[in-house]
Amino acid sequence: MRSSKKGDRKRGNHPSGSFIQNLKMFSKGESKNIGRPPGDLVFTGEKRTEKVTIDLIEYDSDRFFEKEVKDVIKTLKGASTDTVTWININGLHDVELLGRIVEKIGIHPLVMEDIINTDQRPKVEVYDDYLFVVLRMLYYNANGKDIRNEQVSLLLCKDCLLTFQEYKGDVFEPIRDRIRKNKGRIRKMKADYLAYSLIDAVVDNYFSLLETAGDRIEAIEKELSEDPQERSLRSIHEMKRELILMRRSVWPLRDVVHALEREEGGLISPGTVVYLRDVYDHTVRVMDAVETYRDMVSGLLELYMSSISNRMNEIMKVLTIIATIFIPLTFIAGVYGMNFNPAESPLNMPELNWFWGYPFSLGLMLVSAFIMFMFFKKKRWI
Secondary structure, three states: OOOOOOOOOOOOOOOOOHHHHHHHHHHHHHHHOOOOOOOOOOOOOOOOOOOOOOEEEOOOOOOOOEEEEEOHHHHOOOOOOEEEEEEEEEEEHHHHHHHHHHHOOOOOOHHHHHOOOOOOOOEEOOOOEEEEEEEEEEOOOOOOOOOEEEEEEEEEOEEEEEEEEEOOOOOOOHHHHHHHHHOOOOHHOHHHHHHHHHHHHHHHHHHHHHHHHHOOOOHHHHHHHOOOOOOHHHHHHHHHHHHHHHHHHHHHHHHHHHHHOOOOOOOOOOHHHHHHHHHHHHHHHHHHHHHHHHHHHHHHHHHHHHHHHHHHHHHHHHHHHHHHHHHHHHHHHHHHHOOOOOOOOHHHHHHOOOHHHHHHHHHHHHHHHHHHHHHHHHOOOO
16 A cells, blocks of 8 residues: 655644643644654654554455454455455554554555644545545543544545544444444445445534533523523633534534545545535534534623623612612711700701700601602612
8 A cells, every 4th residue: 555645734733622722732742743754653642551452343245253453464464355344443652553554554654643643633635545534533521521532543445444543432333333233234335435434423423512512502591691600601611612622623524525525546436425425414514503503602601791791780770879878868967967066056956955856867867768769769770
């Protein structure tokens, strides 16, 4: 499978965090390659120590074989051309192992560099006898809250498909189950249909993420309408980051599927192109849903600010009314708090010697407060 590479390499986005964090992680991953020759293998993902596992599935319309293997090279050499061979490699941190695959199988060193560099954006590159596809697989972690953004690389040959994943665990189990139970047409088709099925599984999982996102947006909207809290603002920002992540994963994937539809090297059969058109339609629908949800989240942020502003206005209105009512009461109390001796002049506060002077001043305060309250109510200020 030795060939010359067509097209330029493109660098992608880091899986998690805010936009600024993505840029920092992107720069951090790229800095490892500064000054190195093209095709030099440097793993840019998280440091890991567990063993890389390799799963093999081999099948045709009548036969099925599945096991975990240790030697990819030996497995490929012994693979039958009458069957479809799917080799899935879980883990990209063993650079030495992947380097041997590069040397023995004949994968272009630049392709292997892109596989190990886990910051790639979705893309497709055409070679003489194989296709290289990069996807971003999004799914929720075990806690059901955080989204894991994993790079999946596909190498499609005539009768063989190699997939490279960062971690063990994916959204491909329904595909494996269809192969095991011989459901549908997958066992009757070639490796290109298997590649389509994996891409379709990745895209379909976006719909489940969008469904969860829609439920969360409805819950946040209800919370904002009833009792907006600071946690509501945090939830809005989390949703905004997740939708940005999905947009950056889906937007280039649409071009990838479109490029696969137009592939003229013979690795994609006309029968599979029909199904790729359906995947393209799904990516467009996902993109439309993501854009709609982004607009809704922006609206939620505006609703939150409006709710907080309205609540603050209500508080200020109540405080202003209370302060305004107490202004004449304070005036009356201030007048009768002046120390003018009535014995010196009959004009000096004669109410101090009046039997009903104190009840009169209190009544005057109550009457003043009642008149102002009725005035505010008539104006519909309260």
